[in-house]
Structures are given as structure tokens and as C-alpha cells.
Amino acid sequence: MIQIKSFTFNPFSENTYVVFDETGEGVVIDPGCYEQQEKIALAQFIEDKGIRIKYLLNTHCHIDHVLGNDYVKEKYKVPFLIHALEEPVLKSVKAYAPSYGFARYHEIHPDQFMKEGEMISFGSTQLDILFLPGHAPGHVGFYHRESKSLLSGDVLFERSIGRTDLPGGDFNTLINSIHKKLFTLPDDVVVYSGHGSPTTIGDEKVSNPFCALSLIK
């Protein structure tokens, strides 16, 4: 069975995840580590648990989710995967990173593209790739059916949703992703978001002020 470890990194309070299983293999999702102590915290956990990292994955490529990509890629020498529609989003980060105070951001390029219908496999684990555009054009989520766990990135948060005012964002597309993809998952699926605390699909269906089913006429 998988274990999910979260870290909250960088001034955007971004959640970085290490997902691993009983075989000792795992993946890093959205490494937001920028400062040295953040990188050390991530690496120390991986070392302490003896995890062999197999992939570096981004749910999407906004700056807060990609700051540690170069560190993870360099340290673990693993393939870096994004959705093809996130490539321009990733490429744009380099230009605006200094204005956000991240002058040391170093861009890396994806080794492969991933898309819905494919799976990420490591150890005895398979994660379904869900295409969830709206917050970003090529946003994906990772769903582990057996444990009913969803790594949702910035699509759905506890009582909130991803912003849609950034380039490539679209509100109706985001709501569509939530209703057509996420709200068709079982109610007891735990949602591990890109920011904030975990929640469940059932809780958000009832209580989310932006997209609860009770609000849909």
C-alpha cells in the first residue's frame, strides 16, 4: 500500500509530495523546495525511508510547483514528466521567476509527456493520470484506486478551488474538470491538494462554496 508524505515549501506554502510503497520505490510530485533547508528536508526523508525515486512528476508548472525540479532531477537522475500542454507554462517560468524573488530558479526540460489514460508505475503501485484543465491548461491529477487517494494539484482545495486568472486558466473548464472527473470518484477518496490540508471528495461535494453539488440548479 502507498504512503503519502507531504512537505509545505516556499513562500507560496506549496505542498510537495513523496508517494512510495512497500517495495521502497516512489515518486516526487511538484517539488517546491527552493531554500537549502527545504531541499535537505526532502532529501533527508527520502534517505531515512530508503526510498528509490523513479519519477519526477508535475501536476502543472506554475512557479511554486517547479522550483525544486532541478534539484530532484539532478539528485535522483529520474525521468521528468509533465502533460504536453504544460510545456509553455513551464517555459514561461524562467522569465518571471526573478520578479517573484526566485533569481536562482533553474529550468529543466521534460523527458516525456504524460496524458490521461496512461499510468505512472513504480514498485507495486499504479497511479491513474487524470486530465484536469482549468487552473492550468495541461493540469493533471494522480489517482491511486486501491487506497482511494488523489493528488489533485491546484484543482480542488479544502473549501476552495484553483484560481483561474493566470494565463491559460479558465473558470468553466475548471468547474467542468471538478464535476465531470473529480466528483465522479467515490466520496471517501482523500484529496491531497497543492496547498492546504487534505479533504475528501464527499466533503467538497457538500461544502465547497465554489462547486458544491447543492449549488448546481
Ligand SMILES: [Zn+2]
Ligand atoms: Zn498553480
